Amino acid sequence: MFISLFGAVESGVIYAIMALGVYLTFRVLDFPDLTVEGSFVTGASVAAFSIINGVPPIIATLLAAVAGFLAGCVTGVLHTKGKINSLLAGILMMTALYSINLRIMDQPTLSLLNETTLFQQLTSIWDAIGLDSVFNGLLSAIGMERFPKTWSIVIVMIFVTLAIKLLTDYFLKTEVGLALRAIGDNKKMIRSLSANTDSLIIVGVGISNALVALSGGLIAQLGGFSDxxxxxxxxVIGLASIIIGEALFGTKTIVRATLAVILGAVIYRIIVTLALRFDFLETGDMKLITAIIVVVALVAPKIIQSRKEKRRRIMKRQQLKAGGDSHA
Structure with a gap:
């Protein structure tokens, strides 16, 4: 049980980077971008192909982000310069990326099991400086269970994801970031102020897919393959992470909203992991579980808000009645 939950947190922290990318397009830009389903694989395939061909894992991971950025920019160009509907532009790019990803890998699946990945290097460094034995020794001294071998990956990825979150927060508070947020709220108003909305949208969608591809490159190295x-x-996973996070932690500020997205991604992975422990559910039911989670996350807040509003009206009615009786 503990190992399963640990694995859920491990993958959830990496998928949180993808969720931040989806947040930029869906919430900030109000751009329903389906490119992410292709750019995620592009990041994975570029990272896997690069590592197999001798590129250092850290450079391969950065190349994955660059590839995602270029894919996102093409989607933005199709929408802004080609005047194609944003949803259709994303679908077209997602479809094109399927063939491009096959070209990159030259086969449906690339294995990294015999290659040195970024996470293997990280674990080796941890072992070399003795932090693994020190940490587990401390846990044993206080009677706690020994952590899995990959605990160092989780800790480093938490810091990496938080660093990306902080950079995203900072970016959205810059002049360009504020313009992107304004485009999502009212594109016509920003255009009337002589802002180059086309360039801003292209850059915004590019950054979003760069984060998605970065997550894909990391997931490929974590799982040992690209498919x-x-x-x-x-x-849907990205939206589920956003909706769960927003429902539980709120969105009053950008800092709070991005943190909610990260926590939502981790909670989503934990929920799926716990759900799959039921005997009547199988791995193939994961899509169904995801759909149910999204439905619950969308409906539950509305039901709760409706009940609060109903109680508020009842209390107000009672107060008015009590006030009327006192005057009588």
């Missing part, structure tokens, strides 16, 4: 179909349904 051409690993991005299917990813947009």
């Amino acid at each position: 051409v179909n690993m991005g299917l349904g990813l947009i």
Whole structure:
């Protein structure tokens, strides 16, 4: 049980980077971008192909982000310069990326099991400086269970994800970031102020897909393979993470909203992991579980708000009645 939950947190922290990318398009830009289902695989395939061909894992991971940025920019160009509907532009790019990803990998799946990945290097460094034995020794001294071998990956990825979150927060408070947020609220108003909305949208969608591809490159190295179909349904996972986070932690400020997205991604992975422990559910039911989670996350807040509003009206009615009786 503990190992399963640990694995859920481990993958959830990495998927949180993807969720931040989806947040930029869906919430900030109000741009329903389906490119992410293709750019996630592009990041994975570029990272896997690069590592297999001798590129250092850290450079391969950065190349994955660059590839995602370029894919996002193409989607933005299709929408802004080609005047194609944003949803259709994303679908077209997602479809094109399927063939591009196959070209990059030259086969449906690339294995990294015999290659040195970023996470293997990280674990080796941890072992070399003795932090693994020190940490587990401390846990044993206080009677706690020994952590899995990959605990160092979780700790480093938490710091990496938080660093990306802080950079995203800072970016959204810059002049360009504020313009992107304004485009999502009222594009016509920003255009009337002589802002180059087309360029801003292209950059925004590019950054979003760079984060998605970065997550894909990391997931490929974590799982040990890149598969051409690993991005299917990813947009729903990203939206589920956003909706869960917003429902539980709120969105009053950008800092709070991005933190909610990260926590939502981790909670989503934990919920799926716990759900799959039921005997009547199988791995193939993951899409169904995701759909149910999204439905619950969307409906539950509305039901709760409706009940609060109903109680508020009843209390107000009672107060008015009590006031009327006192005057009588």
